[in-house]
Amino acid sequence: MNKPVSLRISRIVEEAEGVKTFYFRHHIEASPGQFLMVWLPGVDEKPVGVSYQDEASFAVTVRSVGPWSSRMHALEVGDILGIRGPYGSSFSLEGELIICVAGGYGAAPLAFLAEEAKKRGLEVDFVIGARDESKLLFRERLGSGGVNYLPATDDGSCGHHGFCTELLERRIQERSPDKVFAVGPEKMMKSVVTLCERYGIPVEVSLERYMKCGFGVCGQCCVDDSGFRMCKEGPVLDQEKLKKVKEFGEYRRDAAGNLVRF
């Protein structure tokens, strides 16, 4: 485990309504898919995926939904946060053409993955679903980095009119990708996995479960029936591991361990 550090926010980018990226001038060695525990003094500590990394800096992208994340959104450049990690499993790049499928802030870890894939010379299709054009994340950042940015919107205001899984199926038929990576609502990831199985394409997803310690000791994030800890054996799981997780796409547990159906 890396030593926790206190870091000042060096830059804040408003990506879309309710979504901000927080940059820090500090070197970490995260692999795409891994997460950090981000402590907001006096409020709480939460797991957040790494959304950007270069030699000198890294970033996390946070959607404002509740007490911790809304307080994050009130922070300014120069404010201090406690960071520990990176933790968890990461995505495995293979082949020449990959497709990332992103829903909501699931675009954050996948943007980091897409940039890493481009550095290694892979071609990347980035299929992203949103309610409308204003909610699409990382369009300029990924487009200018040579990623094929393929939006799907519920209202048809940008790109494919409909579900991102429809767009994914069309791209699979046209391009036969070597691998698919999905992060977003669990029902969406379940559809992506079913689709990839039908076409015989390897797939990896990132499964979010309620986390407390973040490094494998408290047992809070274990999933049925495997007992895999999502902060240690996850959050990134491949098809083989997913087959052992019967709750995938069905239910999760809240902070008190109560079962919550999707």
Ligand SMILES: Cc1cc2nc3c(=O)[nH]c(=O)nc-3n(C[C@H](O)[C@H](O)[C@H](O)COP(=O)(O)OP(=O)(O)OC[C@H]3O[C@@H](n4cnc5c(N)ncnc54)[C@H](O)[C@@H]3O)c2cc1C
């Ligand atoms: C591996 C992983 C990566 C994540 N990456 C991101 C990210 O890149 N961007 C982002 O905005 N959020 C991310 N999250 C979610 C984030 O940790 C918080 O859950 C979220 O910010 C809500 O916290 P809140 O107090 O504002 O809202 P709350 O109202 O407390 O919670 C809103 C939702 O978040 C869930 N949640 C709350 N606390 C936790 C926790 N400790 N662990 C897991 N889920 C929790 C709740 O069950 C609820 O469904 C990630 C979670 C995990 C497990």
Ligand code: FES
């Ligand atoms: S959060 Fe404690 S074991 Fe995963």
